[in-house]
Amino acid sequence: MKAEAALTETETKYLMLIYRKQVEGSSDVSTTSIAKIFKVRPATVTEVLRNLSKKRLLVHRPYRGVELTEEGKREARKLLRKHRILEVLFADLLKYDPKSACKEASKLDYHASMELINTICRTYGHPTSCPCKKTIFTDVRCKREG
Structure with a gap:
């Protein structure tokens, strides 16, 4: 499945x-916790989780939380790579502090093409971490020079 094309920005x-919470933070993720973070109703969260479950990106167990599938983890890593590469650009070129770089990257990451992200990645010598010290995942389509 070409999940990236099929996902909404909210998804x-x-x-x-x-x-971030489950894999990088080793914590459980509940509908209530997601609702609090995004400042939406739990019913809204449940609807989005159902859609992600239909796309086989996670398993949603009502009243017990969610768990990403392997495909969901792969897709999340692609999305986080885009976000973190943009953070590198904003911190280096525009001198944004890490928090501001993250905030701005969040506004644009969904819209950035992989071609743009890979160009930025090559320009910065294939960075391995973002300004927040989080891992930047590799992409086989981003040809490493050297």
Whole structure:
């Protein structure tokens, strides 16, 4: 499945948040916690989680939380890569502090093409971490020079 093309901007934000919490933060993710973070009703969260479940990106167990599938983890890593590469650009070129770079990257990451992201990645010598010290995942389509 070419999930990236099929995902809404909201769905990408949920996937990235769940990955950050569950995989990078080793914590459970509940509908209530997502609702608090995004300042929406739990019913709204449940609807988005259902859609992501239909796309086989996560398993949603009502009243027990969510768990990303392997495909969901792969998709989240692609999305986080875009976000973190943009953070590198904003911090280096525009001298944004890490928090501001993250905030601005969040506004644009969904819209940035992989071609743009890979060009930025090559320009910066294939960075391995963003200004927040989080891992920047590799992409086989981003040809490494050297």
